[in-house]
Structure formats: C-alpha cells, structure tokens
Amino acid sequence: MRSDTEELTRRFRALEGRHRDLCSEIAHSLSRVISSSGIKIHSISSRPKTLESFLGKVDRKKYSDPFAQCEDLAAARVVCLFMSDLDVIRDAIENTFEVLSRHDKIQDGDASSFGYMSQHYVCRLSGDHSGPRYDHITDLKFEIQVRTILMDAWANISHYLSYKNEDSIPRDVTRDFHALSGLLFVADRQFEALAAAAVRSAANAENDIVHSGVNVSEVNADTVSALLLKLFGDRDVGSVFDISDLVQEVRSFGYTDLRELAHDIEKGVPAALEEEAAFPPHALPGEEDDGRFSRVGMVRTSLVHVNPEYRTLMQDKWTEEGILEEGLAEGP
Known part of the structure; x- marks a missing residue:
C-alpha cells in the first residue's frame, strides 16, 4: 500500500x-x-x-x-x-x-x-x-x-x-510545434557540420602556412593563428577571442594581405624583444608569469613599432584599460 x-x-x-x-x-x-x-x-x-x-x-x-x-x-x-x-x-x-x-x-x-x-x-x-x-x-x-x-x-x-x-x-x-522541433534538430546537425568545417579550415591553414610554406593572402582567424604559430610557436597561445580581436584590429588598419601583415610583424620583432626585456609583462591573476609577451602580444608590440596609426590605436586602448607600459608611453 x-x-x-x-x-x-x-x-x-x-x-x-x-x-x-x-x-x-x-x-x-x-x-x-x-x-x-x-x-x-x-x-x-x-x-x-x-x-x-x-x-x-x-x-x-x-x-x-x-x-x-x-x-x-x-x-x-x-x-x-x-x-x-x-x-x-x-x-x-x-x-x-x-x-x-x-x-x-x-x-x-x-x-x-x-x-x-x-x-x-x-x-x-x-x-x-x-x-x-x-x-x-x-x-x-x-x-x-x-x-x-x-x-x-x-x-x-x-x-x-x-x-x-x-x-x-x-x-x-501542432503543425508549427513539430516543424520547429524538426528545425532545431536540423540546426543541431548543421552546427555539427560547421564545427567540423572550422576544424578542417584551421588544419588546412596550419599545413599551408607552417608546414608547406604556401603564400596565403587571406587574413582571418585561422590564417593569423597559423602565422602566429609559425613566428612565435614557443609562446603562450592565448584564447581564440584574442585572435579574433587581433584580426579585427589589423584589418581595420588595412592589413588585408597576410603576407604584408607578416612582413610588418617580422620587421618590428627586434624592437618588440627589446621592449619585452626592458618592460616584461605581468601575469593576470591565475595565469603563469613567464615574463614574456603572448603570441598576440608580440604581434601588437611589433606592429606598434612599425605602424604609427596602429601605435596610436593601441596606446588609446591600453591607456583605457590601465595597462599601458612605460616603454610604449615613451616611444620606440
């Protein structure tokens, strides 16, 4: 009972x-x-x-x-x-x-x-x-x-x-209810296909740029990630959001060809390394501090020393965020 x-x-x-x-x-x-x-x-x-x-x-x-x-x-x-x-x-x-x-x-x-x-x-x-x-x-x-x-x-x-x-x-x-249920099921499958395509795109970009040396021109998150792996593979990767922000920044300054972007980054690397030695970055809470710029940090610091307009943008950005380094404030 x-x-x-x-x-x-x-x-x-x-x-x-x-x-x-x-x-x-x-x-x-x-x-x-x-x-x-x-x-x-x-x-x-x-x-x-x-x-x-x-x-x-x-x-x-x-x-x-x-x-x-x-x-x-x-x-x-x-x-x-x-x-x-x-x-x-x-x-x-x-x-x-x-x-x-x-x-x-x-x-x-x-x-x-x-x-x-x-x-x-x-x-x-x-x-x-x-x-x-x-x-x-x-x-x-x-x-x-x-x-x-x-x-x-x-x-x-x-x-x-x-x-x-x-x-x-x-x-x-009832008809609309079931139609919507089916639509979401199809959308789930399409998201799955999109995720698989994104993985393939990243792998192809890495193979072309890092391993095969193909002259890739398109500037997007996958190609920039691969370029940063090639140039600064021993540094902290950061997050996908850092890469997306970087792509938006460089494209807004006219970097629409990856080869031109790579040229300016490499040109600014010696000055970026000097700045890193003089003013090593400090880790955020919860992060490991190895006293070096991340991959994205190296790109930004390198471009600051070769592109005056980009320098102005980053000075404004870092001043607003309260993280402007003394070296950048004084100039390259």
Whole structure:
C-alpha cells in the first residue's frame, strides 16, 4: 500500500540532506572527467528534487514504492555544444559511475513524437567512490540528462509553454510545434557540420602556412593563428577571442594581405624583444608569469613599432584599460 502524503513527506525530509550531498558529488565528478576529455561544454548543473515535484510525480505515475521507483531524487544535467560531444560524455559517464540504465531519446525516439530530446542515464556511484565521504550516499540512485544547447533551449521553451506531452498541444499549433522541433534538430546537425568545417579550415591553414610554406593572402582567424604559430610557436597561445580581436584590429588598419601583415610583424620583432626585456609583462591573476609577451602580444608590440596609426590605436586602448607600459608611453 502506498504511503500517505504525511509519511512520504517525513521520509523525503529525512533523505533530503543525503540527496544534496549526492548532487554535489555528481557535479564535481562530471566536471572533472569531462574537463579531462578535452571537449568544451555549455554547463553542468545538479539539483535535488523538491518535495512538491516529488509528490506530484508520485501521484502522476501512481508509484507503489515511490522511493525505489523515483530515480531522479538527485539529478544532474550536462548541456554540450555539439551532437558529437554526446558520445564523449557517454563514455565519461560510463567510466565514472555505475550505469544502471540508459535511455536515448535522441536516437531511439519517434521522429514524429513530441520532440523532447535528451539522453537519460540512471546511475549509482561506482566503487571508486569509497570512504567516509561517500558512505551515506553510495546506495542512492540518481539521473543524469545530457543534451545539446539547442535541445536544452527547446526543452525550456516547451516547458515554459506548459506543453508537457503530445496531448497537451492545441490542435491549431501542432503543425508549427513539430516543424520547429524538426528545425532545431536540423540546426543541431548543421552546427555539427560547421564545427567540423572550422576544424578542417584551421588544419588546412596550419599545413599551408607552417608546414608547406604556401603564400596565403587571406587574413582571418585561422590564417593569423597559423602565422602566429609559425613566428612565435614557443609562446603562450592565448584564447581564440584574442585572435579574433587581433584580426579585427589589423584589418581595420588595412592589413588585408597576410603576407604584408607578416612582413610588418617580422620587421618590428627586434624592437618588440627589446621592449619585452626592458618592460616584461605581468601575469593576470591565475595565469603563469613567464615574463614574456603572448603570441598576440608580440604581434601588437611589433606592429606598434612599425605602424604609427596602429601605435596610436593601441596606446588609446591600453591607456583605457590601465595597462599601458612605460616603454610604449615613451616611444620606440
């Protein structure tokens, strides 16, 4: 016989702290293992189920043994960028936790169904999680949902519209609802293709400029990254955003041919090295300080010494940011 609401509430409250601790462990383990996989993700979140949600689910599902049958009292969600990341995250989950069941609503779902797409894993902590820290939570089950950022957007919007299942969709919007679901699925595939094309473009640029010595003229993020690898390969890479900012800067000053850009950079390198020796850069908090400019820093400092207009731009920029070096203030 099912417990009444008062008994369910009492038992739920007794388990609440354990489920909070379990959520913290799930999120920590997922962050660690996914970070080591090398892929970038949008977010990892975890939450213990609320009492209201639990009681509602018990009533809706007609559970006879609620605490055994409700498998998401503790749950985590991983939102990734691309569909190919789903396989990497699956391997990470299977190597980190004991997977009790897996339901793939992306590959196994009906294309004409409601369209709530994600991968669901019901797990327990594996034997690697042992010791006093885990003793009170090793017997608890939890759920992990994995979806792309577009799948997550779709799930959130449909939830906001209160369409929890197929039967709840008004007939006059059903066609548009399914069309939008399909559109987002196609968009996910196109983002995947775009990501693959971006990887190929970067590899081709590196091969042409660094390894094959091809005279490339186009100035874009991939060709500039490859040029910086060729010229300053032993220096800190920085971020892709640094490269994008640099490309925007140099193009605004008329550098539309990579060969011309390379010529001016190399011309300014001796002066940049002198400035680096006289006024070594200071690392930002959390960064390693090796007393040298990054690749982008070398480009900017080199161009400052050969292009007066660029010098004026960077002086204004660095003054505004409060990082103008004394050497630049005094002139080359």
